[in-house]
Amino acid sequence: DARVTQTPRHKVTEMGQEVTMRCQPILGHNTVFWYRQTMMQGLELLAYFRNRAPLDDSGMPKDRFSAEMPDATLATLKIQPSEPRDSAVYFCASGLQGVVSYEQYFGPGTRLTVT
Amino acid sequence: QKEVEQDPGPLSVPEGAIVSLNCTYSNSAFQYFMWYRQYSRKGPELLMYTYSSGNKEDGRFTAQVDKSSKYISLFIRDSQPSDSATYLCAIPNAGNNRKLIWGLGTSLAVNP
Numbered sequence: 001d002a003r004v005t006q007t008p009r010h011k012v013t014e015m016g017q018e019v020t021m022r023c024q025p026i027l028g029h030n031t032v033f034w035y036r037q038t039m040m041q042g043l044e045l046l047a048y049f050r051n052r053a054p055l056d057d058s059g060m061p062k063d064r065f066s067a068e069m070p071d072a073t074l075a076t077l078k079i080q081p082s083e084p085r086d087s088a089v090y091f092c093a094s095g096l097q098g099v100v101s102y103e104q105y106f107g108p109g110t111r112l113t114v115t
Numbered sequence: 116q117k118e119v120e121q122d123p124g125p126l127s128v129p130e131g132a133i134v135s136l137n138c139t140y141s142n143s144a145f146q147y148f149m150w151y152r153q154y155s156r157k158g159p160e161l162l163m164y165t166y167s168s169g170n171k172e173d174g175r176f177t178a179q180v181d182k183s184s185k186y187i188s189l190f191i192r193d194s195q196p197s198d199s200a201t202y203l204c205a206i207p208n209a210g211n212n213r214k215l216i217w218g219l220g221t222s223l224a225v226n227p
């Protein structure tokens with residue numbers, strides 16, 4: 001049963017601490033997306049990788065957020081230092097994008113609370 | 116104006132009702148239209164997609180696109196309590212970057 005996995009599922013941390021979220025995309029998928037979801041803003045794209053190369057991170061606050069794909073089975077999103085306004089659900093999604101394929105498969109999300 | 120607009124609801128209907136969920140979009144170049152369903156505390160999952168204009172049916176679900184009005188709809192027939200979820204429309208950017216532009220999502224509750 002192929003699915004995207006994310007760890008941790010929940011994270012509570014204090015302001016100023018570093019937070020690292022991990023994602024394992026579906027095996028064989030060539031694109032990985034990081035999203036943040038809040039009630040007010042909905043789903044916001046933070047970063048996007050294709051074949052492990054970063055294509056777009058324009059939605060990400062550069063001073064505190066960073067995203068990497070050290071290998072094809074792992075994507076990471078790091079926040080340093082974390083702030084209360086970072087509290088949200090962070091989703092990773094993967095897809096196999098060819099000529100006409102836009103489908104994205106989402107993980108269960110990491111619910112982050114920064115106090 | 117946002118590129119994709121969706122009424123967040125919430126929408127509450129009795130079991131068995133026909134539900135209509137809608138999005139409007141601004142870019143006439145958009146060609147591909149998707150509906151995702153998100154259960155509480157879960158990630159979104161693809162429900163249906165359509166290309167260009169017309170209807171597409173899958174069981175109790177029908178996706179409809181009206182490109183002249185820049186309006187997309189998702190109809191649910193004989194709604195069930197298990198349909199209670201948030202429904203998000205998503206439209207691929209009219210470029211090569213494959214990013215999806217998302218509606219805010221409409222929260223639906225189907226009451227037994």
